[in-house]
Amino acid sequence: MVGRCLAVLFGATLAAAGLVVVAPPAQAIPPPPGYPIRGVDVSYFQGPSLDWAALARGGARFAYIRASEQDGRPVPNNNPDPFFATNRARARAGGLYTGAYHRARPDLSGGRQQAGVLLGFAPYTADGLSLPPMLDIEWPRAEWGLDDCFDMTPAQLVAWVRDFVDEVAVRTGRQAMVYTNTNWWNPCTGASTAFAASPLFVANYSQNPPPLPAGWTSFALWQHAAGAPIPGSDWASPDLDVFNGGDAALGQLAAGPATSLLATVNNRYVTAENAGAAPLVANRAAIGAWEQFDQVDAGGGFVAFRSRVNGRYVTAENAGAAPLVANRVAVGAWERFRPVTNADGTVSLLANANNRYVTAENAGAAPLVANRTAIGVWEKFRAVRPPPLVNLLANANRRYVSAAAGASALVANGTVAGTSEQFDQVDAGGGFVAFRSRVNGRYVTAENAGAAPLVANRVAVGPWERFAVVTNADGTVSLRANANNRYVSAENAGAAPLIANRTAIGAWEKFFRLVT
Incomplete structure (x- = not known):
C-alpha cells in the first residue's frame, strides 16, 4: 500500500482480459504456494481504470481500497481518495469482499481524529461483505520530510495506534485491521505487543511466509508483491495479496457474528448436513459448526445465507424443486431469500427462485425445501445468535x-x-x-x-x-x-x-x- 510502490499484474489471465487500459508488464508474479485465496489492494496510485470484472475472473476474492489520508500542505487536510467510491462499487459488482483503509499521518493529528476521517469517508456496514476498517501504518513517503518513525517516539506511536484502533472499535464494534511491515513496526513501536487482538495485514514481498511483527502469532492477509510501473503509463496495477485461510474463514472475517435458524415445528436447529455436502435439515438440538450461517445482504430486501462450515451459499436448488443445500460460491437468483417477519416474532423465508416459502418438510424430518405458497407452522423459524x-x-x-x-x-x-x-x-x-x-x-x-x-x-x-x-x-x-x-x-x-x-x-x- 506504499503509494510510491507500483505493483505487478494479478496474473496472466488478467493481462489477457485487460486489467488496465494500457499494456501490462511482461511478467506476472504468482501467489505464494499454500495460499489459494487471492486479493488486491488499491488506491489513487492505481488510477481510475482498473478492470474489476477481470480481477474477479482471474480469481480475486477480496479488495482493500484506500478511502482517506491526511496531508500537511499548507495545513493538515482530510483527503478522500478520489477513486474510492468507484473502486468499491466495481469490486462489489464483481463479487469481491471489500474493506476501506486509511493511510496514517500520526505526525499531523491524533489517532481518534484520523479514524473518524476514515469512517466519515467510508462508513462501516455490517452487511456480511465488508472487511474490518483498516489502518495503514508504515514508512512515511520521502516527500513528507520525516524520519522512518514520523519523528515520533515508540511510546507516542503506540499511543496513536491505540487511539485509532479504539475509535474504530467503539464506532463499529469490530477490531480494526492493521497493515504494517515487521521492519517498520518493531523499531518504530519498540516491538509493541499491544495489538494482537487486531487482525494483521503484513507486507513482505516474497514467496515465503513472512516474519511477523511483535505481538502477532499469525496474519490474516499478506501483501506478497508490489512491482514495477506499467510501461508507458502513470498508473500501476494493484498490490497483490493472499488470505491466510479458506473460504469459510474469509467469510467470517467479513461477516462478524453468525446466525443460526431454529425451526419452530420441532425446536431443532437447521444444519448444513455432512459439512455442507448434504441438504439443509432441521435436526440438531444444539449449535455447532454446521449450524452457523452468515446472513449476507443480497440487495433489494433479499438476504443470502453463507454456511460457516464450508463458506458456500445456500441455494434453492433446481429453481426450488430440490432441497436447499449450501454449495454455491456466489449469490445468484436461487441464492436469494426475502425474510418475512410474522406476528409471533418468527421469520419465514420466501425464495426468490420460485416465490415459495421454505419449509421444514415433514415437521423437520425431511430436508428444507422452498415449496409452500403460504406460511404455516412448518414454515416458521427463529433467528438465533450463537454466543458471541x-x-x-x-x-x-x-x-x-x-x-x-x-x-x-x-x-x-x-x-x-x-x-x-x-x-x-x-x-x-x-x-x-x-x-x-x-x-x-x-x-x-x-x-x-x-x-x-x-x-x-x-x-x-x-x-x-x-x-x-x-x-x-x-x-x-x-x-x-x-x-x-x-x-x-x-x-x-x-x-x-x-x-x-x-x-x-x-x-x-x-x-x-x-x-x-
Whole structure:
C-alpha cells in the first residue's frame, strides 16, 4: 500500500482480459504456494481504470481500497481518495469482499481524529461483505520530510495506534485491521505487543511466509508483491495479496457474528448436513459448526445465507424443486431469500427462485425445501445468535475489562484484548444475558448479591449471574445486574474492580461491546 510502490499484474489471465487500459508488464508474479485465496489492494496510485470484472475472473476474492489520508500542505487536510467510491462499487459488482483503509499521518493529528476521517469517508456496514476498517501504518513517503518513525517516539506511536484502533472499535464494534511491515513496526513501536487482538495485514514481498511483527502469532492477509510501473503509463496495477485461510474463514472475517435458524415445528436447529455436502435439515438440538450461517445482504430486501462450515451459499436448488443445500460460491437468483417477519416474532423465508416459502418438510424430518405458497407452522423459524465472543471496553478509561486468571475480580485495566479479556455472551432467558470468561470457562457473578465486585467464578447461571444489557443513545451499553437491579460501574474511573452499585448510568457505567 506504499503509494510510491507500483505493483505487478494479478496474473496472466488478467493481462489477457485487460486489467488496465494500457499494456501490462511482461511478467506476472504468482501467489505464494499454500495460499489459494487471492486479493488486491488499491488506491489513487492505481488510477481510475482498473478492470474489476477481470480481477474477479482471474480469481480475486477480496479488495482493500484506500478511502482517506491526511496531508500537511499548507495545513493538515482530510483527503478522500478520489477513486474510492468507484473502486468499491466495481469490486462489489464483481463479487469481491471489500474493506476501506486509511493511510496514517500520526505526525499531523491524533489517532481518534484520523479514524473518524476514515469512517466519515467510508462508513462501516455490517452487511456480511465488508472487511474490518483498516489502518495503514508504515514508512512515511520521502516527500513528507520525516524520519522512518514520523519523528515520533515508540511510546507516542503506540499511543496513536491505540487511539485509532479504539475509535474504530467503539464506532463499529469490530477490531480494526492493521497493515504494517515487521521492519517498520518493531523499531518504530519498540516491538509493541499491544495489538494482537487486531487482525494483521503484513507486507513482505516474497514467496515465503513472512516474519511477523511483535505481538502477532499469525496474519490474516499478506501483501506478497508490489512491482514495477506499467510501461508507458502513470498508473500501476494493484498490490497483490493472499488470505491466510479458506473460504469459510474469509467469510467470517467479513461477516462478524453468525446466525443460526431454529425451526419452530420441532425446536431443532437447521444444519448444513455432512459439512455442507448434504441438504439443509432441521435436526440438531444444539449449535455447532454446521449450524452457523452468515446472513449476507443480497440487495433489494433479499438476504443470502453463507454456511460457516464450508463458506458456500445456500441455494434453492433446481429453481426450488430440490432441497436447499449450501454449495454455491456466489449469490445468484436461487441464492436469494426475502425474510418475512410474522406476528409471533418468527421469520419465514420466501425464495426468490420460485416465490415459495421454505419449509421444514415433514415437521423437520425431511430436508428444507422452498415449496409452500403460504406460511404455516412448518414454515416458521427463529433467528438465533450463537454466543458471541465479546470484549468490553470501559468508557471510563478506554481499557478492556479483564478477568485476569479468573480468580480475582474483574477490572478494566487490559490494554490488549487477549484471552483474559474475552467473554462469551450467553442468552440467560427473560431478556438477560450471562458472561462466560474464556480464561477459565466460568460465569461472571455479581458476588454477594451485588455487594462485592464482579468475578468470573461460577459454573452455572443463577440470579446473580444474569445481566440486562441496556443500549445507550451514544451507542455504548450498560449492564444492570439482576442480583440487585443496580448498574455495573468501572469504579473509580476504572482503577477499582467492577461492581454493580449504581442506580443511574453515568460515564463509569458505560461500556463499548466489541464483537469478535
